[in-house]
Amino acid sequence: FLPKKRKQKDSLINLKIQKENPKVVNEIDIEDLKSPSACYCRCWRSKTFPVCDKSHIKHNELTGDNVGPLILKKKIL
């Protein structure tokens, strides 16, 4: 007897960010980055989404997950 297969909707990734929108999309122009690097959230737990606020550390501790930010780096020419 196999356990009932979970449906995708049983495992929401986004729990509370912009739930009023049908899809959350963020667009960032690389040229507008103020500093040489920027961290963007991929765990969907950041209170400053889409910017990473290190909430992924707590999320990983609580769940055993291993997610982290996307780090964009700008070459200084």
Ligand code: FES
């Ligand atoms: Fe989400 Fe850092 S807070 S990846």
